[in-house]
Amino acid sequence: MNKELKYNICFYIYVLLMITIWAFMSNNIDPDFWARILQGDAFWQLGHILKTDVFSYTPTHVWLDHEWGASVLFSFILNHFGYWGIFSARILIVFLIFYFTFKTAKLEIDKGVKLLDVFLFSYSLVSLPTLFSSALRCHFFTFLFFSIFIYILERVRNKGENKLLFILPVLMLIWANAHGGCVAGLGILAIYSLGEALNKKPFKKYIFTLFVCFAVMFINPYGIDYVKFIFMASTMPRPNITEWISPFLSQSGLFTWFKILYSIFFIVLIFNIKDYKNDFTKYILLFVCAYFSYKYIKNTPFFIITSIIFLYKDICAGHNNYFNFIYGHIKEPAKKQKTQDCVRITENILPYGLMPLFFAGSLIVFFMIKPDLYYLHEQPVKEVEFLKINDLKGRVLAPLDLGSYIAYKLFPNNLIYMDGRYEEVYFNKEKELLDKFYNAQNDWEEILSEPYKPDYILIPVSAVINDYIPNNYKAVYGTQWYILYLINDKLKEKYYLPSADKNYYIKNAFTKGFTLNKSDEKSL
Numbered sequence: 045m046n047k048e049l050k051y052n053i054c055f056y057i058y059v060l061l062m063i064t065i066w067a068f069m070s071n072n073i074d075p076d077f078w079a080r081i082l083q084g085d086a087f088w089q090l091g092h093i094l095k096t097d098v099f100s101y102t103p104t105h106v107w108l109d110h111e112w113g114a115s116v117l118f119s120f121i122l123n124h125f126g127y128w129g130i131f132s133a134r135i136l137i138v139f140l141i142f143y144f145t146f147k148t149a150k151l152e153i154d155k156g157v158k159l160l161d162v163f164l165f166s167y168s169l170v171s172l173p174t175l176f177s178s179a180l181r182c183h184f185f186t187f188l189f190f191s192i193f194i195y196i197l198e199r200v201r202n203k204g205e206n207k208l209l210f211i212l213p214v215l216m217l218i219w220a221n222a223h224g225g226c227v228a229g230l231g232i233l234a235i236y237s238l239g240e241a242l243n244k245k246p247f248k249k250y251i252f253t254l255f256v257c258f259a260v261m262f263i264n265p266y267g268i269d270y271v272k273f274i275f276m277a278s279t280m281p282r283p284n285i286t287e288w289i290s291p292f293l294s295q296s297g298l299f300t301w302f303k304i305l306y307s308i309f310f311i312v313l314i315f316n317i318k319d320y321k322n323d324f325t326k327y328i329l330l331f332v333c334a335y336f337s338y339k340y341i342k343n344t345p346f347f348i349i350t351s352i353i354f355l356y357k358d359i360c361a362g363h364n365n366y367f368n369f370i371y372g373h374i375k376e377p378a379k380k381q382k383t384q385d386c387v388r389i390t391e392n393i394l395p396y397g398l399m400p401l402f403f404a405g406s407l408i409v410f411f412m413i414k415p416d417l418y419y420l421h422e423q424p425v426k427e428v429e430f431l432k433i434n435d436l437k438g439r440v441l442a443p444l445d446l447g448s449y450i451a452y453k454l455f456p457n458n459l460i461y462m463d464g465r466y467e468e469v470y471f472n473k474e475k476e477l478l479d480k481f482y483n484a485q486n487d488w489e490e491i492l493s494e495p496y497k498p499d500y501i502l503i504p505v506s507a508v509i510n511d512y513i514p515n516n517y518k519a520v521y522g523t524q525w526y527i528l529y530l531i532n533d534k535l536k537e538k539y540y541l542p543s544a545d546k547n548y549y550i551k552n553a554f555t556k557g558f559t560l561n562k563s564d565e566k567s568l
Contacts (some may be wrong), residue, residue: 084119239325
């Protein structure tokens with residue numbers, strides 16, 4: 045027991061250190077993060093969440109913000125602890141995801157396989173860009189609650205701790221107000237209800253918990269409209285959003301390791317499928333998660349988490365014990381005992397060498413890539429600074445993923461066309477017009493006429509629309525990333541140039557110069 049406790053302490057320290065190193069290596073900020081902070085700030089300044097979008101000049105509907113709770117928390121952390129508070133919160137959440145994942149995997153195993161622990165964690169960490177390729181995002185809460193839900197349900201199912209089911213509605217109340225991925229919680233309960241019924245075991249308690257969890261979802265600032273929106277958004281097609289395509293169709297090298305790990309887990313799953321009648325719940329959940337992880341990049345952690353939980357026992361403790369396979373067919377007793385001793389020594393010693401080895405390797409990679417704090421080059425920091433220091437007020441047309449940063453920095457002097465919250469706030473027509481413009485497709489000019497006519501246009505350097513901009517807009521400033529066009533009415537004889545000092549933008553990355561008032565809220 046003492047040896048196992050010491051190993052667990054070492055292992056989870058290793059997990060925390062590795063997550064921290066990877067957090068430093070991939071600390072770019074999600075484009076929608078700024079909109080999250082705006083919503084959170086509005087709550088703390090006005091005393092309630094915004095239900096209309098005050099940052100855009102286009103038609104909008106009621107802002108059904110399924111991430112409002114996360115926004116309030118992010119804003120509180122950023123305003124009181126700065127960026128490093130957000131950075132630390134991300135590390136903590138990812139750590140807890142892996143913690144509950146491994147705790148669940150070992151519920152039925154007295155002693156896990158140390159070698160497998162190290163490999164599974166290390167490989168999973170680099171295989172999940174959804175978790176490590178950006179700073180803190182709202183969907184982190186979905187993967188955290190997903191892992192906690194399964195941990196509790198497995199304790200109920202295997203250890204008979206039925207009282208733990210009372211925790212799930214409380215967790216669902218928080219989950220539903222933090223991120224729309226809470227529908228995954230309902231899905232888990234539905235699968236457990238069906239699976240346990242097929243297993244011919246008590247299942248009504250899962251159905252009852254499912255209905256209670258569904259009921260608490262209606263406790264939110266929007267009432268029934270919020271619940272309807274969550275289910276609509278969960279099934280809404282988003283063909284032009286990268287994270288809503290299949291990872292197997294993505295050309296990004298980020299998903300290479302995920303594809304390999306997914307394939308390995310799927311092979312193990314298929315190899316053990318003959319045992320499905322022994323546990324319908326397990327196999328239904330694995331195949332459902334495999335499907336959604338295959339279909340959407342955003343869902344990739346679901347299959348990795350469930351595979352670690354449910355295939356761990358198959359790999360190291362079931363009748364298909366892959367660790368026993370290397371000596372399982374040895375006939376001679378003496379040779380078999382010697383082989384078993386060697387395997388046992390290897391399993392107990394090698395992990396303690398692998399942990400510092402993997403950690404050292406991550407440190408080397410960390411120093412080689414020289415991470416850029418905040419990855420600010422992905423945002424139009426200098427173009428925004430140009431508008432600000434030259435007092436250029438008015439409407440700004442920009443790509444979808446840049447809108448919330450511009451609003452964060454320039455509201456109320458500048459309004460945006462739209463941003464990444466488009467399904468929460470905007471209408472499909474405006475999204476279609478934006479896509480047509482930046483792709484120079486038929487009728488792209490419509491977005492430059494009333495009622496959408498912008499004063500400023502921000503266009504990526506590589507965008508084909510640069511060749512078609514009409515004469516009443518002039519390119520006045522640009523970087524290697526973007527070109528800023530001004531309508532002729534806004535042109536000046538001379539302009540101030542933004543600072544070339546990178547540290548200036550790092551220092552002021554999260555500063556904004558306004559406070560929301562009730563008069564800023566607009567009616568629909």
